[in-house]
Amino acid sequence: MAQNRPGDEPATAKAGPGPVSVVDGWFTVDPPRLTGTRCTACGTVYFPPQTLTCRNPACDGDELVTTPLSDRGRIWSYADARYRPPPPYVSGEDFEPYAIAAVELAAERIVVLGQVVRGVGIDDLAVGMEVELVVEELDPGHLVWKWRPVSEEGE
Numbered sequence: 001m002a003q004n005r006p007g008d009e010p011a012t013a014k015a016g017p018g019p020v021s022v023v024d025g026w027f028t029v030d031p032p033r034l035t036g037t038r039c040t041a042c043g044t045v046y047f048p049p050q051t052l053t054c055r056n057p058a059c060d061g062d063e064l065v066t067t068p069l070s071d072r073g074r075i076w077s078y079a080d081a082r083y084r085p086p087p088p089y090v091s092g093e094d095f096e097p098y099a100i101a102a103v104e105l106a107a108e109r110i111v112v113l114g115q116v117v118r119g120v121g122i123d124d125l126a127v128g129m130e131v132e133l134v135v136e137e138l139d140p141g142h143l144v145w146k147w148r149p150v151s152e153e154g155e
Contacts, residue, residue, distance in 0.1 A: 034069040073103040
């Protein structure tokens, strides 16, 4: 089984004066990209990243490599989150309801769940809508990936 080699680690926010990633190694900050793993034998892509072996039942592969995922996808489904998540999830003192989107990454053939950016609710979303990955502060000191609708003008 292959492990990531030095230098393969994604560039995530580090501890120190700035905010840190809520989940180390799952996304990069600059540029914003989710980080998955890919089986070198069959090409199956995983998010969140896997560390042991390929879970594809038709594959005996045991070498997984770190791979950046698409930074755009299409909404597959979405919902409102109106409750404060329980620990260990960090939700901050001033919790506000938010939208969650399941986004299909066509190239990877997977669906990734994530929050939608602040200010965009379920009334603003539609199945099939194109979204892009961004990184936002979840609360002071914590970064998380989120999905933002792509404007029709391509901005």
